[in-house]
Amino acid sequence: MDKTSALTILTMEHNTLQMIRTATITDATGRAGHLLTTISASMIALGFVAQVVSLTVLLTLLLVVFTALFLIGLATLFRTVELTIEDVQAGLGINRIRAVYAELEPSTRDVFVRQLHDDTLGVEADAGQTGWRKARRPRLIGTALGVAGLVNLVNGLVAGVIAGAAAGLLGLALAWSIVVSVVVAIAVFSAFGIVLGRIGRRGIAPISTRYPRNNPN
Numbered sequence: 001m002d003k004t005s006a007l008t009i010l011t012m013e014h015n016t017l018q019m020i021r022t023a024t025i026t027d028a029t030g031r032a033g034h035l036l037t038t039i040s041a042s043m044i045a046l047g048f049v050a051q052v053v054s055l056t057v058l059l060t061l062l063l064v065v066f067t068a069l070f071l072i073g074l075a076t077l078f079r080t081v082e083l084t085i086e087d088v089q090a091g092l093g094i095n096r097i098r099a100v101y102a103e104l105e106p107s108t109r110d111v112f113v114r115q116l117h118d119d120t121l122g123v124e125a126d127a128g129q130t131g132w133r134k135a136r137r138p139r140l141i142g143t144a145l146g147v148a149g150l151v152n153l154v155n156g157l158v159a160g161v162i163a164g165a166a167a168g169l170l171g172l173a174l175a176w177s178i179v180v181s182v183v184v185a186i187a188v189f190s191a192f193g194i195v196l197g198r199i200g201r202r203g204i205a206p207i208s209t210r211y212p213r214n215n216p217n
Contacts, residue, residue: 062165073155085203091123160185
């Protein structure tokens, strides 16, 4: 295949991958926005209800409503993780294509300001995650700041509200209900963070690396 044909094919694939990245980001942020809107509307409705019902009824409503919100949040969370995996896969493909561009026309190598490495570190560098130089685990920070991390945080808070409402219905004092709520929120956030990290690594594992960051070329 001649260089012109190769460049045409690569350019078309580059554009396709860029559209995929745009679509995944739009979908993920849209889903997260819908989740936050649903939670906000539910809290407003519960605020009005709280003025006319007893504490026991309010706690029961909190338990029921926020359990439903937690299930919605779980669906949103796992879908945003799938979208994140798809986005990273597209990012790996784009970086690989840039590396091939540089191979076909070496004079362009110094022109690119984005990464030419088709590994996760290259995609993270493009996303600005390597800017956390003083952090012990910059990858963890970058992941937590993404859309999936935001949804996971919201789900943890929702789980904390559920636990606090259940503790109140069981007759625990307010202070102990708050303690239970905080502990459950942290546990849920941490547990799902670990699980989602493993899912993400498995999602990109099938993609081989041809142009790693330590490649002397």
